[in-house]
Amino acid sequence: MxxxxxxxxxxxxxxxxxxxxxxxxxxxxxxxxxxxxxxxxxxxxxxxxxxxxxxxxxxxxxxxxxHAPVNCDLCKEIIQREIWDLHKRDQCPQRIVACEYCEFELPAVELHEHQDVCGNRTEFCQKCKKYIRLREWLGHEIQCHANANGAAESSSARTIPAREVRPPPPVRPARPIHGAQHKRLLFTIAVTGIAVMIGSILFQREEGF
The missing domain is CATH 3.30.40 (Herpes Virus-1)
Structure with a gap:
């Protein structure tokens, strides 16, 4: 066994x-x-x-x-470690991003307002001799500048014209209100009228003597 x-x-x-x-x-x-x-x-x-x-x-x-929460240096929010990478890449309102029209870098929270103004600027199209808004540039090229076969050129080969990287020009100060100018004119006329009346009265007194 x-x-x-x-x-x-x-x-x-x-x-x-x-x-x-x-x-x-x-x-x-x-x-x-x-x-x-x-x-x-x-x-x-x-x-x-x-x-x-x-x-x-x-x-x-x-x-x-x-696992410890992270204090974001940009927006000062406390972020859970599990979503820290997502926050840095896509969610932090103070992360630096570039304008798609002028490549100017600014905080993400300001991007929408900046691009709303920047995209309305125009560039002169040498092919069709027209001024085109930057936000419409790629669509303009695809629709209006097709190649000889009738197919649109690749959008990756068409880019917005090169220009200086800078923020939109500052808004000009408002012009003086016309009402204020009108009041100054009336005041000048009134003073002149009073001076003429005083001169006339003095002249009449001199003739009386």
Missing amino acids: AAAADAGYDPSAALTATSTCAHCKREIPSSNIDLHSAHCARNLQKCEHCGEMVARKLMDKHYNED
Whole structure:
């Protein structure tokens, strides 16, 4: 019987047998499970945020680098670490973006108002001899400057004309109100009239004498 039992023993199977660690839930070779379990429970801790097993002495560093909220230097908002990259790339209102018409860089919160003005500026089209709004430039090129086969040229090959990278010109100050000018004119006429009347009265008195 002992010989038969020895004949059915497979050493390779014993080497590949595993057991599940009660602490980290990993599959560990059965021959090392006792040693691993003692070391695991003493040195590793499961992160409550991501479930990763982290060395106890490194848990604070792991939390600060992977899970702690971030204070955005631009907009001063507290952002959850999980969406930090998205916030920096697409959501922060103070992130720097470039105007699609003049390439001027400014905070994203100001982009809509800037482009609303900038896109209404015009450039002279050398082909059709017309002034075209910048916001309509690409559509104008596609619709009006088709190639010889009747197909529109690739929009990637057509760009808005080069121009100086700068913000839109400042708004001119308002002109003086016409009503104020009219009042000054009336005041001048009244003063002149009074002076004439006084001169006439003095002249008449001199003739009386």
